Amino acid sequence: MQLSKNFPLRELLRSQTATRMGFEEQFTPSPVIIDHLRLLCQHVLQPLRDSLARAVFVNSGYRCPRVNQAIGGSPNSQHLTGQAADIEVAHLSIEQLYQRIKNSALPYDQLIQEFDQWVHVSFNPAGGRRQCLRAVRQNGKVTYLVDTI
16 A cells, blocks of 8 residues: 555565564554555655655554563653654754654654654644654763754
8 A cells, every 4th residue: 555656555564673573463453553654755755755856755654552561661752643753864863854844834743853863754634733852861871852953
């Protein structure tokens, strides 16, 4: 199943954690989640991929509750609803990718530069907050700093 012209559903369901822990069977998303993934691809990921003319690699898209818990994800994570993806682009640093999305007209809801390892981007059909954050570790805990620049 294609979510947009260059995003097959399987790309947004892939999970190294699920494979490693042996519970891929829980990766059967509901029709609502598939619709959210389609909107994320159509409004954010596909336009980004088109503008870069390069592959946007999805590290994490939809997460079933079991995977989200296993990785220590937020119980309110938009990954659980199919509204978020963690991404990288080979020819850009994480900071460059973050800045490119932040300064674009893409209708993202939340953008997080996480530990200089990946960029979290989400889409909410009800409207985008355009919230920009940076995830950092401080005293052994994850802290989200509001990025107002």
